[in-house]
Amino acid sequence: MESLPHDTLQHIFSSLPLRQIMICRSVSKHLNQLLTSSCFIQHISTNSPPLHLLALRPPHHRHHHVSSPPCLHAFDPEQSRWLRFTLDFLPFRSPHPVASSSGLIYLWGDSPDSSDSNKSLLVCNPLTRQFRALPQLGSAWSRHGSVLVDSASRVMVLTELAALYFSGQGNQWLKFSSNLPSKPRSPILVRDSVFALCDVGSPWRSQWKLFACTISKLKSSQTWTRLEKHEWGDVFDILKRPRLVRGNGNRILMVGGLKSSFSLNSSCSTILILRLDLDSCEWDEAGRMPVDMFKCFQESSKFKVFGAGDRVCFSAKRLGRLALWDNSSGNAEWQWIDGVPGSGDGLCRGFVFEARLTPLP
Structure with missing residues (x-):
């Protein structure tokens, strides 16, 4: 041969x-x-x-002196198995993957030339072992900023006070004021717009609202718009601790615990997935966690959500496995993912990784 x-x-x-x-x-x-x-x-x-995988972010409390080679753990739903991608080709200490787009992984890493914790934002492809560092940002952004990327390889780091935007042109970040009413929860980037949930309530009672801003407006007027319609009614009040997940096409998902009543400390009866069509501005129910599965989440006061499109994962403290909502076949199914790697507290965070042999731009 x-x-x-x-x-x-x-x-x-x-x-x-x-x-x-x-x-x-x-x-x-x-x-x-x-x-x-x-x-x-x-x-x-x-x-x-591409391979449609669900990748895990390393736990926040992982120490820098961990001797095992850095890697990215990802679950393959098609094969029902965990995969491990080594990151030992990166000349950066303590790489921490946070997002992915078009087969590329975006991660924070400690500068190899500095003894302090000076973070750099990197982009790499673990399948081709290629990487490059984006322009220097500083460690404050890695601690407080949410990294958003899309299919056009545009990168945004968003906080309550400011947003950094990088398009690859000019090799520099553009900085804009955010002017959000509170710290953005689970911001997502859909086409040319950024969406985030913000708490506009009081210190005694949360009141979540959906805010949006196009990248073009962010560059000019920095105007965020509160998205609401009279027809939506109490859609933001029925969910406890809602989060956003990017859906398919021009849709977004909102996930949270379904309140059993409107009282201040209402318990939840299950976890609900709502879907907003941004073209028609109409909500519908995309999924509802089965009661037997939700019982495992009732004992935990905190759970995490990650995913995109037709797959959403749920984790909780000391649960030891993930719950998966999978609508990729058009017929929504709920299943457990066992064998979660690591020895953390069970609160897994992650992102969708469409693995492919994408060359770096």
Whole structure:
């Protein structure tokens, strides 16, 4: 086989699914060299469907002196198995993945040239082992900012007071005032707009509202708009501790505990997933956690939500596994994900990782 021309071999292997291509890399040095070449990666990045994975963010309390090689753990729903992508090719200490888009991972890392905790925002592809550092930001943004990315490889770091925007042009960040009424909860980037939940209530009672701002307005007038309609009624009052998740197309999901009453400390009867169509501005119910599954979350006062599109994951303290809402087949199903790696408190955070052989821009 080694006597065949490279073009012929690349044509043969380009017909394989991405999973098989990654396995073939381990067969021999010759195949690894062939399947990691820039010309093959350039060809396959636009012709091979991605792997739709659910990646975990490392726990916040992980210490810097951990001796095990840094890695990214991701769950493959199609194969029902956990995958491990090594990050040992990054010359940065304590890499902390936070977001993903178009096959690329965005992560914070400690500068290798500094003894203090000076964070840099990096972008890499663990499948091609390529990386680059974005312009320097500083550690304050890594502690308080939410990193948002989209398919156009635009990057935003958002806080209550300010927003940083990077489009790759000019190799610098643009800084704008946020002017939000409170710290944004679970902000998401959908097409050309940013959406976030903000608490406009009192210190004694939370009142969540949905705010939006287009990137073009953020650059000019910094105007955030409160999205509400009379027809929506009490949609924001029926959920306890709501979060936003990016949906399919021009839709967003709002997830939270379904209150059993409107009292101040009302208990929840289940976890509800609502869906907002941004074109028609209408809500509908996308999913409701089964009662037997929700019983495992009732004992925990805190749970985390992550995902996008047709898959949303839920974690809780000391639960030891994840609950998954999967609507990828068009028929919503709920299932448990066991074997969660790590030894944290069970509160897993994460993001969707569409793994593909995307070359760095």
